[in-house]
Amino acid sequence: MKIVIQRVSRAQVSVGGELIAKIGHGLMILVGVVDGDTTDDMEWLAQKAANMRIFNDDAGVMNRSVVDVGGEILAVSQFTLAASTKKGNRPSYIHAAGHELAVPLYDAFCDRLSHYTGRPTMKGIFGADMQVELVNDGPVTIIVDSKLKV
Numbered sequence: 001m002k003i004v005i006q007r008v009s010r011a012q013v014s015v016g017g018e019l020i021a022k023i024g025h026g027l028m029i030l031v032g033v034v035d036g037d038t039t040d041d042m043e044w045l046a047q048k049a050a051n052m053r054i055f056n057d058d059a060g061v062m063n064r065s066v067v068d069v070g071g072e073i074l075a076v077s078q079f080t081l082a083a084s085t086k087k088g089n090r091p092s093y094i095h096a097a098g099h100e101l102a103v104p105l106y107d108a109f110c111d112r113l114s115h116y117t118g119r120p121t122m123k124g125i126f127g128a129d130m131q132v133e134l135v136n137d138g139p140v141t142i143i144v145d146s147k148l149k150v
Contacts, residue, residue: 008136031109
C-alpha cells in the first residue's frame with residue numbers, strides 16, 4: 001500500500017461538477033492499494049499518517065502532527081500509485097489491487113485515520129472520475145510505502 005501525504009491549506013474533491021468533500025488546513029492523502037496488501041499494511045500507514053510530524057511548531061520546525069494542530073484530512077483513492085514504469089512509456093497498472101481488496105482497505109484506512117485523529121476523515125468516491133483541487137502548504141509532500149517499513 002502506498003500513500004502520498006500533502007500538507008495543505010485547503011483541498012477538495014468533486015465528481016461531475018458536484019462537490020463531494022472539502023477540508024481546510026490539514027492533510028490531503030492519496031491512497032493506492034497494491035495486490036497483496038493486508039490490514040497490517042493499512043494499519044501501519046494510518047498510524048504513520050496520523051502521527052507524522054510535518055506541521056510547524058512555534059519555532060518553525062516541523063514537529064507537530066495533524067492531530068497536534070487540529071487539522072483535517074481528505075483521503076482519495078488513486079490506483080495510479082501502483083503504476084510500474086520500468087518498461088516503455090506507458091505505465092502498467094497490473095499490480096493495482098482490484099475492487100474486492102482495494103475498497104475494503106481504503107475504507108478501513110479512512111476509518112482508522114478517523115480513530116487516530118478523533119475527527120472524521122473526508123473521502124472521495126472510490127473508482128469515480130474525480131477532480132481534486134488543493135493548495136500544497138510549504139510545499140510538503142511525503143511518499144510512504146508500507147512495503148518499505150522494515
